[in-house]
Amino acid sequence: MAEAVDADIELESTPVRETESDLIAATLAWSARRFGAHAARFVRPTASGGWLVVTWMNDAISVHPADAAEAAMAWMVALGRTHLLVGKPRVASLEDRGLRPIAARNYLGLPVICQDRVLGVIEVAGELRPDVAAAAAAAQDDINRFALRLGYDPSLQPLQALAPESRVVLSSGAWIDPQVTVSADALRFAAALVGDATIEDVAASTGMxxxxxxDIARDLARLGLIDIVG
Incomplete structure (x- = not known):
């Protein structure tokens, strides 16, 4: 049986990561530690309509397309919108009194959802910590932060090339560093955005x-304050 670990483990305050893959790997490593598993998986939908399985084990990441069973399980967890914990007893031998369970093999699925958008499902399985249900409930805030970063953090995506004719718009601000500081020129730039506009239009209207x-548009896009829409 897995030994109980400190229930106060928290997801570390996440520094800005270079890539989306780094964030997923760190979150899966944290998930395995938190729930007492040897590995963790992130089953996520793809743009083509399929599902992809990202597995963390022994500080390494592997990726493979989900088969029909893996995709169906992920959909079931995601549509339930809350964690799913399933116990699957294993049997050692057949005795006079029937089947003798020797271990409880558990499955835990945690949906990763941001503003009704299904981003994937974190899965752990095996001999999990005894209080895994309580640990799953306590982890929900951290899972929500992971979903928010995955869905909206601009630092996880490569910045699009900008040209004078590029169109930009103020972002929803779903993921913004609370400590961000912008210049007076950047505020003038943002104030000139009524709907979407090209960068050359903003230059003309502000006189900059x-x-x-x-330069301002690149900085604001990197901070998540504007979106590049064309």
Whole structure:
């Protein structure tokens, strides 16, 4: 049986990560530790309509397309919108009194959902910690933060190239560093965005030079304050 681990384990305050893959790997490693598993998986939908399985084990990541059973399980957990814990007893031998269970093999699925958008399901299985149900409930805030970063953190995605004709718009602000500081010129740039506009239009309306506006747009996009829409 897995030994109980400290119930106060918390997801570390996440520094800005270079890639989405780094964030997923760190979250899966944390999930395995938190629930007492040797491995953790993230089953996520793809743009083509399929599902992809990202597995963390022994500090390494592997990826493979989900088969029909894996995809169906992920959908079931995601549609339930709450964690799913299933116990599957194993049997050692057949005795006079019937089947003798020797271990409880558990499955825990945690849906990763951001604003009604299904981003995937975190899965752990095996001899999990005895209080895994309580641990899953306590982990929900951390899972929600993971979903928010995965869905909206601009630092996880490569920045699109910007040109004078690029169209930008103020973002929803779903993921913004609370400590962000912007210049007076950046505020002028943002104030000029009524709906979407090209960078050259903003330069003309604010009187700032085009090169300065391009630099500001890159900085604001990197901070998640504007979105590049065309």
């Amino acid at each position: 030079c085009l090169d300065r506006c391009l």
